[in-house]
Amino acid sequence: xxxxxxxxxxxxxxxxxxxLRSLTKVKRSMVEAAKRANAEIREIKFHRFSPEGVSGVIxxxxxxxxxxxxxxxxxxxxxxxxCGDTTNPEKAYQYLIEVFEAKKVVITxxxxxxxxxxxxxxxxxxxxxxxxxxxxxxxxxxxx
Amino acid sequence: xxxxxxxxxxxxxxxxxxxLRSLTKVKRSMVEAAKRANAEIREIKFHRFSPEGVSGVIxxxxxxxxxxxxxxxxxxxxxxxxCGDTTNPEKAYQYLIEVFEAKKVVITxxxxxxxxxxxxxxxxxxxxxxxxxxxxxxxxxxxx
Numbered sequence: 001x002x003x004x005x006x007x008x009x010x011x012x013x014x015x016x017x018x019x020l021r022s023l024t025k026v027k028r029s030m031v032e033a034a035k036r037a038n039a040e041i042r043e044i045k046f047h048r049f050s051p052e053g054v055s056g057v058i059x060x061x062x063x064x065x066x067x068x069x070x071x072x073x074x075x076x077x078x079x080x081x082x083c084g085d086t087t088n089p090e091k092a093y094q095y096l097i098e099v100f101e102a103k104k105v106v107i108t109x110x111x112x113x114x115x116x117x118x119x120x121x122x123x124x125x126x127x128x129x130x131x132x133x134x135x136x137x138x139x140x141x142x143x144x
Numbered sequence: 145x146x147x148x149x150x151x152x153x154x155x156x157x158x159x160x161x162x163x164l165r166s167l168t169k170v171k172r173s174m175v176e177a178a179k180r181a182n183a184e185i186r187e188i189k190f191h192r193f194s195p196e197g198v199s200g201v202i203x204x205x206x207x208x209x210x211x212x213x214x215x216x217x218x219x220x221x222x223x224x225x226x227c228g229d230t231t232n233p234e235k236a237y238q239y240l241i242e243v244f245e246a247k248k249v250v251i252t253x254x255x256x257x258x259x260x261x262x263x264x265x266x267x268x269x270x271x272x273x274x275x276x277x278x279x280x281x282x283x284x285x286x287x288x
Contacts, residue, residue, distance in 0.1 A: 004214065004221070009151070009254065045189040047203045057201040057208060059191050063221075064199065068207050070148065077148070077207075077225075077256050108254065110153065112221050 004113035005063055005083035010093040012076045014103035020069035020076055023048040027056055029099045034058050034065055037080065037092035062087050067096075076100055081112065148257035149207055149227035154237040156220045158247035164213035164220055167192040171200055173243045178202050178209055181224065181236040206231050211240075220244055225256065 019025060027046045034041050039060035046056035052072065058065040063081040070076070078096055080089040097105055163169060171190045178185050183204040190200035196216065202209040207225040214220070222240055224233040241249055 004217075004219070007153070009256070011256065042191045042199070043189045043201075045187045045201065045203060047186045049205070055186070055203045055208065057187075057189065057203060057210070059189060059199045059201060061193070063212050064201060064210055066201065066208055066210065066225075068225075068227075073148075075148070075257070079223075079225075081210075081212075081221075081223075110252065110254075112153070112155065113219070 005081055005111075006089065007063075007079065007081040007110045007112050008089050008093065009108040009110070010078040010080075010096070011106040011108075012078060012093075012097060012100055012102035013074060013105070015074045015076055015100040017071040017074050019100045020054070020071040020074070021052055023054050025099075026054040026067060026069060029096060030056055030058055030065060030067055032099075033080075033092040033095045034060060036095050037065075037082070037087045037089050039065070039082065039087050039092075065092065076102070083112075149225055149255075150233065151207075151223065151225040151254045151256050152233050152237065153252040153254070154222040154224075154240070155250040155252075156222060156237075156241060156244055156246035157218060157249075159218045159220055159244040161215040161218050163244045164198070164215040164218070165196055167198050169243075170198040170211060170213060173240060174200055174202055174209060174211055176243075177224075177236040177239045178204060180239050181209075181226070181231045181233050183209070183226065183231050183236075209236065220246070227256075 023046055031041065031044065039062050041058055041060055043059040046054060048054050054069045056067050062083045066079040068077045078093060080092050082089050093107065167190055175185065175188065183206050185202055185204055187203040190198060192198050198213045200211050206227045210223040212221045222237060224236050226233050237251065
């Protein structure tokens, strides 16, 4: 069995807290993010916490998207896990970075699937600057 | 802002395919896994694919659990992302390893939260043997 998928973890901080507060806005943005990634939506479930914060998941034919927002920290934790070659998960987080006005972003990509080497690539960038990306050193591949 | 959470990715392979095939069994197992982790369940959504395979997500007060099963590959991809100190996510995947009879397991733990260093710890073990765990080398911390 080859790697069955790619799991991208995006830490979005210094966001506009108002954008993270509204269940309607977060849900709508996630649906749009899934569409921009060319994912096929199967199920949608969102929840608003008290006093604030929204969590939501979208099951797609290719796996899932998930989000958790902390307006009080201007922070959102986003995941998109996709299988196959028909999706563009980068378009999903790029869209959310725009919508939530995130000024600091850390992207981690993990290959999913038991027989594949567990390789992680970490991108750390400021959206207003050039994106820098770097694969982890070979030491990591040896370790895992 | 400190690390807001811990995201555990579990790759379960060489499972009993029948256990991965049933939506009812997968859903029930995930709910039980959430309870054993001492998580507070908020929303549950599962989906059965054709010809086979189940995807499901549980939104918990502490973030989420997610699963995708490939009975044809005897493989399940499991995630549990928790915030705070009141949960025991290890109990969730230990339970699922038992229920799905996984003979090979790879666990990856990722700290979530933008200001925390992105540190990953990888555990690779055969459930029938002693668990071996190893933090990634310092080279990784430098890279991220």
